[in-house]
Amino acid sequence: MEHFFESIEGWFTFPRLYTMLVQQTPAGGTFVEVGSWKGQSLAFLTVEAIRQRRDFRIVAVDTWQGSSEHASVDSIRQGTLFEEFTANLSPVADRFTALRLPSLEAAATFADGSLDAVFIDAAHEFAAVAADLEAWYPKVKRGGWFCGHDYSSAWPGVVRAVDRFFTRRSGELLSRGDEFCWVSRRA
Ligand SMILES: C[S@@+](CC[C@H](N)C(=O)[O-])C[C@H]1O[C@@H](n2cnc3c(N)ncnc32)[C@H](O)[C@@H]1O
Numbered sequence: 001m002e003h004f005f006e007s008i009e010g011w012f013t014f015p016r017l018y019t020m021l022v023q024q025t026p027a028g029g030t031f032v033e034v035g036s037w038k039g040q041s042l043a044f045l046t047v048e049a050i051r052q053r054r055d056f057r058i059v060a061v062d063t064w065q066g067s068s069e070h071a072s073v074d075s076i077r078q079g080t081l082f083e084e085f086t087a088n089l090s091p092v093a094d095r096f097t098a099l100r101l102p103s104l105e106a107a108a109t110f111a112d113g114s115l116d117a118v119f120i121d122a123a124h125e126f127a128a129v130a131a132d133l134e135a136w137y138p139k140v141k142r143g144g145w146f147c148g149h150d151y152s153s154a155w156p157g158v159v160r161a162v163d164r165f166f167t168r169r170s171g172e173l174l175s176r177g178d179e180f181c182w183v184s185r186r187a
Contacts, residue, residue: 010040011037011040021117024117031045031057037066038085043089046089060099068123110139118147125157143186145183
């Protein structure tokens with residue numbers, strides 16, 4: 001199957017990271033993307049999993065109500081974001097599950113230590129990112145991947161929350177800023 005993510009609007013800057021995570025996620029495992037918007041990064045992830053013949057579960061978590069910075073975007077004002085997401089992802093609809101919940105409520109539906117990869121790309125404010133980190137980290141297995149987007153000077157709240165969270169776990173943080181992402185692996 002050919003990649004089609006470029007036909008979808010979004011902020012997907014991390015093809016190398018997602019390609020690596022697809023290679024690393026075991027058969028029968030679970031990969032959660034928190035923050036999918038219109039599905040650009042999710043389209044890459046699902047198609048890459050199909051292309052690499054990797055048989056793991058993919059869950060997309062989002063309210064599909066947008067983040068604070070999206071209030072003036074047409075899809076939010078008109079309430080069409082989830083419909084657009086669903087239409088965009090229709091070629092791979094059987095390859096993922098959409099969990100339409102706030103991030104923290106969604107995290108609570110997973111058992112601790114049950115996830116192989118979690119990628120955070122939801123809210124960007126310090127307090128929200130800090131809460132996401134605290135909520136999702138325990139859900140990742142030992143040896144599993146815990147990563148996220150927008151580690152960049154454009155989003156100081158993300159940088160501050162990630163730096164603070166990993167001061168206690170500095171050995172687990174593998175990179176910061178490459179493809180605008182932070183990457184960690186649970187010890
Ligand atoms: C930057 S966009 C995601 C971009 C997407 N990964 C892409 O490739 O284009 C952030 C998304 O996070 C969602 N979001 C923000 N805060 C959230 C929260 N607390 N719970 C669930 N979703 C949230 C928004 O609805 C929005 O769709």
